[in-house]
């Protein structure tokens with residue numbers, strides 16, 4: 001069976017920075033609290049008027065360049081912050097990248113979106129529906145969090161990361177082994193934006209406006225933390241077993257950058273010492289669907305991830321939804 005093989009990678013961070021001290025200047029928080037509880041120091045944020053597609057186009061352009069040029073015949077945008085409810089954002093990105101009238105769609109699986117996207121891309125390639133798939137994970141979560149809620153605003157940054165996947169063989173470097181995916185809708189309320197969807201729009205008379213606060217992102221942090229550690233650890237074990245690997249033989253753990261304490265707990269559970277863990281949380285914060293591809297791009301660029309490394313990817317987020325995947329890192333130049 002044909003596999004999806006990573007042939008190019010790129011990422012993009014908007015230039016505007018928000019430091020912990022910037023947040024502490026207007027909220028009841030501190031650099032010390034944010035660093036010790038989350039591991040974050042700074043995050044990049046979109047400027048007013050900018051949106052997810054603006055980040056995604058840049059990351060997509062870089063991934064295509066990294067793959068040596070050429071187009072794609074499918075584009076998947078993993079995001080929770082599309083530019084609009086309608087239309088989907090992926091077709092506009094395709095047009096702005098000059099990719100023509102290819103298949104293009106949005107995929108909503110919160111912070112696990114990149115791993116769900118890898119699975120979809122693998123399926124498109126395995127069935128012959130596509131030869132080259134551009135998969136972009138992009139989110140502008142700062143447009144969704146309450147700027148006055150210290151419990152969430154400190155956590156998120158905006159970013160996009162992208163990979164160009166081509167058809168290849170399962171034993172090639174860069175081939176994505178079929179990921180492990182899971183979900184638990186019984187815990188949907190742990191991470192939620194109450195308003196904006198059909199549930200809130202269909203309730204009450206048309207004149208009834210949603211509570212202004214309901215348009216913002218909410219999260220039960222403590223409960224989410226617990227499930228994140230458990231689900232990423234379990235999915236990781238399963239993905240490594242499926243690959244016929246052993247956890248001690250994994251060279252790099254690339255986990256969704258939600259919180260440095262979650263990362264430490266997962267690494268501890270799986271037996272990964274710090275040298276085998278990739279992290280960029282201090283510089284970017286939690287960038288949702290962009291987290292994993294941005295982490296891979298940054299790590300490949302700074303040399304902490306190198307060709308031949310056996311990599312374990314894992315992510316967890318709203319839904320709840322989670323996943324894990326394995327691949328051997330290919331010889332690619334970051335775009």
Ligand code: UT7
Nearest residue numbers: 028029030033111150151154221222224225228258259317
């Ligand atoms: O990407 C999707 C997945 N996301 C995650 O997995 C995130 C999971 N959760 C977390 O990362 C952590 O739960 C948080 C970072 C969100 C919170 O850390 P915590 O250690 O769980 O803190 P907490 O929510 O239990 O709050 C402890 C205290 C509270 O004060 P009291 O009630 O003890 O007086 C909070 O009000 O910390 C307070 N607090 C803050 N203090 C200063 C909450 N946010 C802040 C803040 N600055 N920014």
